[in-house]
Amino acid sequence: MPSPAAPSAPPSAPLLAPRGEPIREAPPPLPPLAAAMPREAPITLSAGAIAAAQTAPTKADKAAAKAEARAAAQAAKAETKAAAEFAKAAKAAAKGGSLAQAPALQIPQVRAKPRVVVPVAPALPPSHVLLRGPIAMGLTESKQELTLEQLGFRINTKIPLDVAWTEVKEIKPRRGRVTIRARNQWIVFGVPVEGVVEPTLAGPLVRVIEEAKTGDLDLSGSAFLDLQRSTDALENHFHDEDDPIIPAIVALVFLLSGAAVAALLPEALVLSTRSAVAPDQFLVDSRLASIDPRILVAAFSLAAMLAAGVVRIAMGQTGGIWARGTLRGWHPDRFGRTGHLARAGLARIVLSPAVAAGLLLAAFLLSLPSAREETIIDQFGIRLNKELPFFDETRGWSEVTDISTVPAPVNQHPEGFAVVFRFENKSTVTTLGHDLRGGTDKQLQRRATEWRDAAH
Helix, strand or coil: CCCCCCCCCCCCCCCCCCCCCCCCCCCCCCCCCHHHCCCCCCCCCCHHHHHHHHHCCCHHHHHHHHHHHHHHHHHHHHHHHHHHHHHHHHHHHHCCCCCCCCCCCCCCCCCCCCCCCCCCCCCCCCCCEEEEEEEEECCCCEEEEEEEECCEEEECCCCCEEEEHHHEEEEEEECCEEEEEECCEEEEEECEECCEECHHHHHHHHHHHHHHHHCCCCCCCHHHHHHHHHHHHHHHHHHHHCCCHHHHHHHHHHHHHHHHHHHHHHHHHHHHHCCCCCCCCEEEECCCCCCCHHHHHHHHHHHHHHHHHHHHHHHCHHHHHHHHHHHCCCCCCCCHHHHHHHHHHHHHHHHCHHHHHHHHHHHHHHHHHHHHCEEEEECCEEEEECCCHHHCEEECHHHEEEEEEEECCCCCCCCCEEEEEEECCCCEEECCCCEEECCCHHHHHHHHHHHHHHHC
């Protein structure tokens, strides 16, 4: 009989959890290498980030902002265009157009205050005319008209000059002219007789003006009669002083001194403006000719001043009386039209030394640039000084292609020849007709040849 089977083990009772705690199941087993993989950290947002995310603009907000900016730009452009059109229309209206096309402006209505217009009385109201006559004013002695009235005087210049007697401070003759101080200024004029100012009438006219100022002017009084007698006696006085020796002296001094100055002035200019000559250096001067127009004008301007001075010193007032009477045509026509013009020219010389001085100064200034022109030759090259400093130039010996000689007058060049330098640009520099300083032409040729050979 088979043996009975061993009884099976009773099932194990489950473990009881502690009382009061839930029963937990064990987690499933991890896959291979799962324990070595890093776990993703939890993402946490701060309060500021959350607020920024909530307030961030959306695409719709950005589109709306762009539309607003575009509309503002178009509005500004339209305003600028409207302003330009209005300015254009205003400019056209100023030239005769209209403002019909311009945008209307809203101009506030401002109530203007009433202005009281007070009529201004003229500086010199019209009054009774006492005397009227010609005068000469300015350096050009332009002819004007002087009117003496009961309340003042008038001069019909470009800007009419009306002066009341109450504004006149002083009236006096000065250097053959009438001078009146009024309104803190001097009014100066002369008395012309047949187109030429007569200085001897300034005194009588001053007395007439003083009587007009005080209201005592009488055309039959002594002041006016003295002025009239002095005017009438001028021609007779001229005939008494008209001596043929006067124009002869003026012409002789003018011609002789003019010729002498014309011959000496070029040399004087060279001596006063030439540069110093250093050792082993040559200087070629460019002297102005005596027949140069500038030299002639300067020479005879100085001669005119000398002639006027001689006549005034030797003859006193007689020379002036003769000159003024000659210009008025009171002298007899002894030599026809030519003689008349010659006498008138000599009279101008006597009466116008200031004009001659101005011509002398102008001619001298115009001559200075030419006096500056010179050529300096040394071992460094040939320096050409022109009329104006910014035209100066220096040429080296390497630019010299030929050094030759040409026949020359012995009185200017003792060796009988002058030196000529030719350059690559076909220009030349020569001593012919010029003054050579620092040596002779032969010495210049020898030294220049040595310097050129050394440069090549």
